[in-house]
Amino acid sequence: MDGRKPGSPQKAPQKLSLLSSPVRAVIRLRRVAHVLKKGLLATDSQAKLLQRQISSGKARVGNPSSSLLSQRNFESSRYFTFDTSVPQPVTRGSKRKKKYRNPRVLYPSGSSKKYLPAEHKSKAKRCLLLLVGIVCFQILNAIENLDDNLLKYDLDGLEKTMHREVFGQALAIESIMGLLKDYLATHMHNKPLVVSFNGPSGVGKSHVGWLLAKHFRAVVGHGFVLHYFTMHQCRDETSVLACQLDLSKTISEMVARAEIEEKIPLFILDEVEVMSPALLETLGGFFHTNQTNEFLNAIYVLISNLGGDEITNFLLQNVSSDVSQAKQKMGLLQTALRPVLNHLHPLWALVEVVPFVLLEKSHILSCFYEEMMSEGVYPDPNHIEDLAGQLNYYTKGGLQYAVGGCKQVVAKVNLL
Structure with missing residues (x-):
């Protein structure tokens, strides 16, 4: 007996149920x-x-x-x-918040005026317009500078003088002036200008060289023009070395002074056909492009009778009085003359060839008139016609070409 009354309730199971409730919750x-x-x-x-x-x-x-x-x-x-299917990976974009667009701007209902949003002009357009303006200004300034440089040499006056005093060489003068204008338009060059006057005797080559020397002495000064006559300044063949040294020294000193004063010197070398090969070699050394700047800014004019026979034969075989055909004939003549000169010396490959053609009888009459006026003799037309008839001519296709050009005119007038 445990001292409890029969029929009293058992409290042990109730305590067990109370203790097991938290355990069940944890489970x-x-x-x-x-x-x-x-x-x-x-x-x-x-x-x-x-x-x-x-x-x-x-x-x-x-x-x-x-x-x-x-x-x-x-x-x-x-x-x-x-869901028993394979779970899909969560992308980074799904976690981002959606960006809501700004709602459309509405005008106030009570507003009497409605203004559209102002269009902002791009600053890049202004910069582009400014750049275009600067480029145009630079181009215009460069053109004006070229014109000013040509005005300094007065090439228009030179051209008028040559057309007035040289007869029968209109195409040659046009070619010479074109070369001079292109070269003298600027002071910086990549090579010197070398021009060769070729043609028969008495057609005006030396006279053109004399006009060039006279004009450039008046424009750039006497110290920047050299008129070199080979037969007078290098007579003795034994003094070729001295002629080489003298010519080389003179050219070097002139181009050095001209570079300091920003001028282009002119070298006129007459009677080149009698130059020795050694002197031609010295002269050709100044024509190359692999030189300093002062030697690149120079003009050389070579005057000779080389190729005169070829020019005479070509003109007599292609007689024409048409101007357009004469220009084509000049181009063909330059092409035919080039290999003949290149065969004589390599320096001719570096020059611009200007052929001088034969003079007609009308040009000889003009030469007589100018010579008689300069000597103070009255230019009687009948007397001039008689004097011109005493000269020798090539007759071809109804045209007469003087054999010796205007050289015989001076001798005839001096006998009066």
Whole structure:
């Protein structure tokens, strides 16, 4: 007997049930955590409902047939649905918040005036217009500078003088002036200008050289023009070395002074046909492009009778009075004359060839008139005609070309 009355209630089972209630709750929570670790996720509303059921004690664990945490109840539960497919990876873009566009700007309902938004002009257009203006200004300034440089040499006056005093060489004068204008338009060059006057004797080559020397002495000064006559300044063939040294020294000193004063010197070398090969070699050394700047800014004029026979034969075989055909004939004559000169010396490959053609009888009459006026003799037309008839001529196609040009005119007038 344990001293208790028969029929009194037993309190031990009640205490056991009270102690096991927290244990059951812990077990339920551990099972829920275990399920969640396996990837069985529930929505927020379902989780809240499950939490309320656990707190109210409606969820039972002891009975396997009625437990919410059993496998069968989880699969057929109306509160939880589980997707058994492979979970999709969460992309970074889905976590970003959607950017809402600004709503359209509406005008106030009570406003009487409605203004459209102002269009902002791009600053790049202004910069582009400024750049175009600067480039145009630079081009215009460069053109004006070229004109100023040509005005300094007064090439228009030189051209008028040559057309007035030289007869029968209009195409040659046009070619010479074109070369001079292109070269003298600027002071910086990549090579010197070398021009060769070729033609028969008495057609005006030396006279053109004399006019060039006279004009450039008046423009740039006497110290920047050299008129070199080979037969007078290098007579003795034994003094070729001295002539080489003298000519080389003179050219070097002139180009050095001209570079300091920003002027272009002029070297006129007459009677080149009698120059020795050594002197031609010295002269040709100044024509190359691999020199310092002062030697590149110079003009050389070579005057000779070389190629005179070829020019005479070509003109007599291609007689024409048409101007357009005469220009074509001049181009063909330059092409035919080039290999003849290149065969004589390599320096002719570096020069611009200007052929001087034969003079007609009308040009000889003009020469007589000018010579008689300069000597103070009355230019009687009948007397001039008689004097011109005493000269020798090539007759071809109804035209007469003087054999010796105007050289015989001076001798005839001096006999008067």
